[in-house]
Amino acid sequence: MDEQNEIEWLKAMIAEGEASGVLDAEPGDILAEIMAKLPASDCP
Template sequence: MANLNISMPPALAQWVDTRLAQGRYADAADYVRDLIRRDQEAADDDTHWVRGKILEGFASGVIDAEPEDVLREIMARLPDA
């Protein structure tokens, strides 16, 4: 296992101490590992969401209109400000 040394301002160190005092984590390294795992899961969720949107876009098909015409059509539907 690789070692990682980090520096943090006192307020963050105090936050880590508070989390450790709550008893969920054995030590600061355990807390940091958990944060990194949760960040990885969130990144995986984000990637899954983006891929889903890309597939949704592909499935919606391609239109023949020029982008400017599409924008004009959308803007024409908007209520006057």
């Protein structure tokens, strides 16, 4: 999966979570949490 597809997939998963009521945090906060869990070599 290329970077653009990964971005679109993440956006879709966040939108789905918000719509279902599963996610109550802001998308930026969710992304920050995900990025904090990635190894530094995986982050641009």
